[in-house]
Amino acid sequence: MNTLIGYDLVPEAKIVDSALRACRRLNDLASAIRNLEAVKDKAGPHKEIYPYLIQELQPTLSELGISTPEQLGMDKL
């Protein structure tokens, strides 16, 4: 995952979906939320990418019960 974040791109929804499912297999909710934060950070100034990703991932998020950082209030300080 760290290598993926090292690349100059924002991962597609399918890739992030696989990462979230991997976190579920490892019983690691914190990493799942961290992944979402990292992907949002990767988008940089392009603010429209992250909402689109969340929209695409919504079925997976509800299925696995992962809250987005926004829902937890972690994107504020």
Next chain:
Amino acid sequence: MLATRALRLLGKRAISTSVCLRGGHGVAKIEAYTLPAYFDRRENPLPDICYVQDLSAEQVSLKEKEQGSWAALSNEEKVALYRISFKQSFAEMGEATAEWKTVIGGVLFVVGITGLIVLWQRKYVYGPVPHTFDPEWKAKELQRMLDMRMNPVEGLAAKWDSENKQWKK
């Protein structure tokens, strides 16, 4: 050649123990700085280790709950799980610190100390200034420069009115 054959006979796992026994000192002490460290970085979102290494009792039970369905966890529990694994969220990581004030303050302080040292030097270390800096000497120097018409076009002597013996207005 012989040594490699002997090692192969011993087997891989036995090598380390046999080496240790031979050395007689046992296994080397593992230094803390050689172990994986935790650090918050934007480019390294998942550090090698969790932030909290020693879990309290309720954190242990929370981790047990994490094995089940995540939808059953409340928001506070999810945040608690996050905080076990990570120290700062991405938002907190990117926050501006007040470190620059310390830096500027430190720099100015050191410059001030240097200034004090320089002043002390001027007073106590350096000897007197040469006699050629006396005002009378300087006046004679200036007169000499004007007499030899130094920089007569645009510079010094150009500004001197030699008939009236004064500076040009």
